[in-house]
């Protein structure tokens with residue numbers, strides 16, 4: 243029997259940082275589902291695919307090979323770990339993720355990768371669609387300002403200068419789009435535990451989630 247932890251929440255709520263740490267602590271496989279949508283968004287830019295042309299999007303889905311290994315992301319064998327985080331990809335990823343055909347393909351892949359394993363997945367629809375019967379569901383939230391502040395710091399640590407106002411408006415725009423789409427919108431599963439991380443540091447969030455993992459593991 244596999245053990246599944248679903249971590250959902252809006253943009254920049256700390257899902258991936260926290261999930262990675264919890265994965266390491268409990269020897270779970272970590273799956274960054276947002277990166278999968280980002281890889282498809284990256285490929286659509288690379289190939290100049292018009293996102294309103296579903297036939298072309300389906301062609302792309304049938305052709306492209308996406309892969310993840312040791313925290314790195316590969317499209318058709320090329321490491322695109324940095325490219326998938328650029329503002330250009332971020333600007334269109336929500337539009338790509340709203341396409342039904344894209345979601346069917348990636349959700350299928352997420353379930354296949356997770357089969358028979360102990361996994362922590364982060365995303366928007368893990369607890370509501372991908373693994374409705376997950377052993378533990380977490381919904382991470384924080385104020386948009388706090389999330390934007392963290393994002394700016396992340397970028398800064400990578401040597402990239404992004405304006406707080408730009409990051410904040412992008413986060414608000416993306417949350418709104420993700421929450422209002424027809425296909426698997428961002429929302430808290432009824433049985434998810436909501437954690438507001440606005441006033442918590444990373445270690446505290448990991449501590450809270452660790453307690454929940456231990457309570458739910460056996």
Ligand code: CDP
Nearest residue numbers: 253254275276277279335336339365366367
């Ligand atoms: O890390 P960040 O919060 O910026 O976002 P992400 O997790 O990399 O996800 C990028 C985008 O992919 C989101 O804004 C959603 O539009 C989409 N996504 C989704 O629809 N379903 C998921 N399970 C994960 C991401």
